[in-house]
Amino acid sequence: MSDQLILTPNIDGGDDFYAELLANHEGLSKPQSDALNARLVLVLANHVGNRAILTQALAAAALNQTPEE
Numbered sequence: 001m002s003d004q005l006i007l008t009p010n011i012d013g014g015d016d017f018y019a020e021l022l023a024n025h026e027g028l029s030k031p032q033s034d035a036l037n038a039r040l041v042l043v044l045a046n047h048v049g050n051r052a053i054l055t056q057a058l059a060a061a062a063l064n065q066t067p068e069e
Contacts, residue, residue, distance in 0.1 A: 005056035 011017055025033045045054055 003050065003052045005053050005060060007060060 024036060028036065048054060048057075
């Protein structure tokens with residue numbers, strides 16, 4: 001198993017997954033949507049399981065933060 005985070009497109013049916021993700025958020029309030037995202041992050045982090053990869057993912061995500069309005 002590699003200890004490098006993959007940042008290039010790597011999802012089969014990425015557009016379909018994105019549509020599914022959006023569909024799962026339909027009708028949710030902001031707090032419910034945030035909670036769904038948090039649960040999804042934890043489920044996927046558990047699946048990845050590699051702390052070095054997860055640390056790289058956190059750093060990559062932090063670099064792409066947008067300022068609050």
